[in-house]
Amino acid sequence: MNSELLNLFAKYMEKQEVLSKLTESERLHGYNYSEIHTIDAIGNIKEPNVTGISEHMHMTRGAISKIAKKLQNDGLIESYMLPDNNQKIYFSLSEKGKRLFEEHKCRHNLWLERDNEFLENYDKEYLTEIEKFMIDFNKYLEKKINELGEKQNVD
Numbered sequence: 001m002n003s004e005l006l007n008l009f010a011k012y013m014e015k016q017e018v019l020s021k022l023t024e025s026e027r028l029h030g031y032n033y034s035e036i037h038t039i040d041a042i043g044n045i046k047e048p049n050v051t052g053i054s055e056h057m058h059m060t061r062g063a064i065s066k067i068a069k070k071l072q073n074d075g076l077i078e079s080y081m082l083p084d085n086n087q088k089i090y091f092s093l094s095e096k097g098k099r100l101f102e103e104h105k106c107r108h109n110l111w112l113e114r115d116n117e118f119l120e121n122y123d124k125e126y127l128t129e130i131e132k133f134m135i136d137f138n139k140y141l142e143k144k145i146n147e148l149g150e151k152q153n154v155d
Contacts, residue, residue, distance in 0.1 A: 019111075034059065036104050038067045042077055042091045043101040049090050058142060060149065076100060 031039075034057070041056045042048045054064045068091060071077045076097035079089050093101055119127060 019114075020107075031100070034063070035067055035071060036100070038064065038071060039076060039093065039097055039101050040104055042097070043093055047082070047090050048092075049088050053091075058145070071097070 037057060038053060041053045045052050045056055050061050050064050050068065053059075053068075054061045057064070068077065068079075072079065074096075075094055077091045078094050079091055081087075081089060
């Protein structure tokens with residue numbers, strides 16, 4: 001039973017990846033999941049800095065710094081400091097970054113519409129149970145990610 005369920009999860013993720021590739025626009029080509037979601041975080045977080053983005057995305061500050069450098073070099077984001085704080089560096093979207101941010105938001109909304117059409121076939125109680133399961137499963141996966149991250153930092 002468990003191996004079949006895990007196989008179904010794998011098939012689900014593969015199909016989501018195929019659908020993403022089939023629906024993404026040219027402007028998203030060349031940028032991976034983490035880069036696009038860093039742009040999304042910068043567009044949604046008030047005063048986004050490396051720490052805030054890393055917490056929002058559950059990634060290391062080092063990984064976010066590396067992504068931010070690439071996005072800055074590509075002209076998608078710009079850095080700035082607040083007048084009263086010369087230590088923290090914050091990020092904002094450039095015009096090019098804003099276009100990518102908006103395109104991602106449109107794609108995300110299309111995904112929600114597409115999959116809501118399927119979910120509307122099930123009653124609320126059933127979906128509530130699935131939601132509880134997915135929350136627990138995501139917590140478990142996050143715990144494993146943190147454990148592996150801590151192990152890699154020690155090694």
